[in-house]
Amino acid sequence: xxxxxxxxxxxxxxxxxxxxxxxxxxxxxxxxxxxxxxxxxxxxxxxxxxxxxxxxxxxxxxxxxxxxxxxxxxxxxxxxxxxxxxxxxxxxxxxxxxxxxxxxxxxxxxxxxxxxxxxxxxxxxxxxxxxxxxxxxxxxxxxxxxxxxxxxxxxxxxxxxxxxxxxxxxxxxxxxxxxxxxxxxxxxxxxxxxxxxxxxxxxxxxxxxxxxxxxxxxxxxxxxxxxxxxxxxxxxxxxxxxxxxxxxxxxxxxxxxxxxxxxxxxxxxxxxxxxxxxxxxxxxxxxxxxxx
Numbered sequence: 011x012x013x014x015x016x017x018x019x020x021x022x023x024x025x026x027x028x029x030x031x032x033x034x035x036x037x038x039x040x041x042x043x044x045x046x047x048x049x050x051x052x053x054x055x056x057x058x059x060x061x062x063x064x065x066x067x068x069x070x071x072x073x074x075x076x077x078x079x080x081x082x083x084x085x086x087x088x089x090x091x092x093x094x095x096x097x098x099x100x101x102x103x104x105x106x107x108x109x110x111x112x113x114x115x116x117x118x119x120x121x122x123x124x125x126x127x128x129x130x131x132x133x134x135x136x137x138x139x140x141x142x143x144x145x146x147x148x149x150x151x152x153x154x155x156x157x158x159x160x161x162x163x164x165x166x167x168x169x170x171x172x173x174x175x176x177x178x179x180x181x182x183x184x185x186x187x188x189x190x191x192x193x194x195x196x197x198x199x200x201x202x203x204x205x206x207x208x209x210x211x212x213x214x215x216x217x218x219x220x221x222x223x224x225x226x227x228x229x230x231x232x233x234x235x236x237x238x239x240x241x242x243x244x245x246x247x248x249x250x251x252x253x254x255x256x257x258x259x260x261x262x263x264x265x266x267x268x269x270x271x272x273x274x275x276x277x278x279x280x281x282x283x284x285x286x287x288x289x290x291x292x293x294x295x296x297x298x299x300x301x302x
Contacts, residue, residue, distance in 0.1 A: 016270040024284040028273035042208045054095045063139035071096045073107040073114040081153035081301035085116040086162030090209035092122045109294050113149045123212035134165040135172050142181045154182045155300050163190025167227045174234045184300035186239045186293050192228040192255045195220035200250035232262040239267045239296045243274025
């Protein structure tokens with residue numbers, strides 16, 4: 011497969027800067043123990059809003075645009091299922107709310123290993139169910155989109171699968187997925203590249219079958235999903251995982267916009283580079299189209 015097919019030719023102007031950024035950052039690894047995880051965690055603010063659906067509750071953070079919202083974007087933060095919080099993305103999510111003229115709801119889902127699977131997807135589903143039931147009353151619109159960053163992209167997909175299976179998947183008009191991880195079983199060629207990562211043991215260690223679609227959505231029946239935007243860098247260890255999900259979604263009859271960014275590693279859209287800004291603008295434009 012020629013990845014250049016999925017890269018905007020205009021990105022070539024940003025390649026050298028991206029390459030220098032990679033060299034400056036070096037190779038980084040995630041935490042390898044619960045002690046390291048706890049050292050890296052930051053306290054969650056106490057001003058989250060608790061929402062409820064189906065007898066379950068989950069804290070969220072709500073970012074509103076000025077004036078009438080034309081839709082709601084349901085966001086799941088990244089962090090390998092064991093790091094991060096909804097508040098970490100406050101500045102970015104408020105900017106996104108303004109750019110989209112939409113409400114951004116970010117979910118503070120429970121983290122592993124204290125709360126392994128299925129805690130995080132349960133929380134994600136709860137937030138989605140709440141929006142489906144109450145977005146019109148709360149925000150004056152029931153036009154919904156969904157997405158996430160890294161682990162958050164995985165949760166966005168598993169949420170859509172859960173909703174589809176209970177008949178409410180059509181509530182979301184699209185999903186913007188930034189370099190999610192879609193095989194936690196270590197059985198696909200892509201999954202084997204990350205099979206020894208601590209985050210997998212922390213999140214999925216108690217699962218009897220790590221090929222369960224709720225853990226590893228690359229194994230799911232992907233029919234009936236809304237349009238997907240898949241954003242990934244060509245230097246991302248999860249590149250093959252994202253290509254596999256895109257291929258399987260297309261084979262299932264889905265609509266997929268796959269965008270591959272040159273000289274870009276995992277998490278690159280959070281950097282202050284021209285390549286990252288271009289990717290963020292692509293996500294904003296794609297979501298705006300879904301909300302138009």
